[in-house]
Amino acid sequence: MMVEAVHTYYDNVHAVKGISFEVRRGEITALIGANGAGKSTSIKTICGLLRPRSGGVYLEGSPIHKLPPERIVRLGIGYVPEGRRVFPLLTVDENLAMGAFHRRDSAGIARDKAGVYETFPKLMDRRKQLAGALSGGEQQMLAIGRALMSRPSLLVMDEPSLGLAPLLVRQVFEIIVGLNEQGLTILLSEQNARSALKIAHRGIVMETGKVRFADTSKALRENPVVQRAYLGFA
């Protein structure tokens, strides 16, 4: 997937100012930046929740930035929103069913649901409970499971570690690596550059709506500017 010279506005707030980057198939790409850098805005533009004022988003070479979000999910982009945003008044099971909303293959849906429960056994125990009653970590698992139910080829995750205890953060990152090893391409935004660059193949560093650096994780970890600003080196 390619993002090319995208500008996105909230009315007249210019939040994303001409960003370009690439997410390569089979890789984990980390979108790094401080509060307000424009990570969520970029991700929402990719998923179709926001329209770029100029520039474009291309999936396998075809433009998707004029499509509504309900069409983009059908093309294989799954989205895990910032702050999880599960459906609190739906049960865990219904949340997962919603993930497969655009699909018609009931046998495949049932198989994928079983797969999600296998990956997240805690959700299995709580399948009949309302999602609003889950803990933050469980809601994050559910949000990931829900996105997987759409059978994405690219999973876009907005700050999956936000507000989770360190142990859970590690668990979520392990799950992300596991999904990637099964062939899923992943784009994730993170404020925590250190852990993100540990699992990602490539990183994109955003500052005030622009791409500051885009390189392999290794190169970014060795970059003195990145080290000072994002990795806590003195």
Next chain:
Amino acid sequence: MLQELLNGIVVGASYTLLALGFSIVYGLIRLINFAQVSLYTLGAYLALYLTPLFASWLPGHGWVAFSLSVAVCGLLTGLVGVLVAAFAWWPIRRAPTISMLVSSLAVLILIEALIEVVVSPLPMVVKVPVDNRVHEALGGHYSSLQAAMLVGGVALTFLLYNFIRFTKFGRAIRATASNVDSAVVLGVNVTSTTFVVFGIAGALAGVSGVLVSSTYGVASFTMGEIVGLKGFTAAVLGGMGSVWGAVVGGFTLGIIESMSTFLLPSQWTAVVAFGILILVLAFRPTGLLRTRASDRA
């Protein structure tokens, strides 16, 4: 006592049908769609013509003709509900909710005015071709039409509740109500869902209008206003946007009103209903059933 309870459930059924309409539309687009109140009235006036027509086609089968009339009027008001969405909501769907509210009120006034001009400004007598006997049972008196209204209202409520609870479409309505963005990125088309929901709300309102006007034998072009406000009260009582809340709110309001006649003259029922509305809005604006803050963003 039982008589009042039964009366309460009968009027409660009509409040419930309207409350359901308010609630499902509000859940999707955060609009209190007062236009549906005019579809309640429209349903009653359509039945004024259609019930005798069907009765003339089916002589001797009064109940069949009446049931057919209820169904056809519901279908027609459902279609008008979709038209209301197309002309009064869709063009301004990105406008602030307050603009939609004004547009919705304009539709209410327009349809009422049309009925007043085209039919009559005077109340109309509604005749139903059935043997409307008064029965004695469960320690009270009630007419066949009251019983029909009770059965029809409860059956429709049951149907809609299960539709919302157990079908894929109903699940999408509930999901969209709790978070629009999360629902659209999973493939829900909010625009087409909203059209369907306006249609359902219109059909519920129309059926309710036919049942009430037939039971009490009278229709007037302003008949929807008080009942509509009570349906709205019921929806607020149960928690605007919640389907189960609308059901509980509708029947609760009907029963409270009916029971209040023990203590107060019956002219006071409106005071009781709207007193409840003000109290709930002041102390439990999210409804009596809502307990968790996480329920609603």
